[in-house]
Amino acid sequence: MEQYPQFYSLSERRYSCRGYSDKSVPRDLIVAVFDAMRLAPSACNRQPWKFLVIDTPELCQAIRKSYDREWFNSAPVYVVALGLHDEAWHRPYDGKDHTDVDVSIAVEHFCLAASTLGLGTCWVCNFDPAVLNEALSLPEGVEPIAIIPLGYPIDGSQIPEKKRKSLDEIVKWGKY
C-alpha cells in the first residue's frame, strides 16, 4: 500500500512459521523483541501479562508435550504468554475481563517485531492447558494464553499466500 509501505510490507511478511532451523537465537535479540512488545497498549494501561522464555532442553521438552506436532518440536525457543486475570481491567458495566484482549495485542507486537529481525513465530493456542500449567507451575489466576515458538525459519522457507476475506466482506460504513 503506497500510503504506508513499511507497515504494509511488515504485515505481509509476518506469517505463521511452522519449521525452524536449529540455529540458536541470541538472547539480546529476544530482549530487543520484548522491548518493542512492551510498548503495546492495554486496557487502562494495566499490562496484565508476563512472558516466560523457555530455551533449556528440559523445559522445551515439557512444553512440546502440551502441543504434539512435528513442526512445533523444531523451535529452539518458546515464549509462553501469560494473562494475569487479577491485574486486568474488567469493564464495570458487565465485568468483561480484558486479559485476553491485552495479551493478544502484546503477542502480535511480539510477532511483528520478531519478523523485522528475520525471526519466525507462530501463534499457538491449541495446546493442552493442564499439561502446560503443570510443566510451568503456574499459580491460580495466571492463564497461559498463547505459546509462541521462536526461531530462524528453516532454509528455503517461503511466505505463504495470505488467504483473507476481502475488504468488502469485513468493512462496512455505517450500521450493521
Ligand SMILES: Cc1cc2nc3c(=O)[nH]c(=O)nc-3n(C[C@H](O)[C@H](O)[C@H](O)COP(=O)(O)O)c2cc1C
Ligand atoms: C489466536 C490464534 C491461535 C492460533 N493457534 C494456532 C495453533 O494452535 N496452531 C497453529 O498451527 N496455528 C495457530 N494459529 C495460526 C493461524 O492458523 C494463522 O495465523 C492463520 O491461518 C493465518 O495464517 P498466517 O499467520 O500465516 O498469516 C493461531 C492464530 C491465532 C491468531
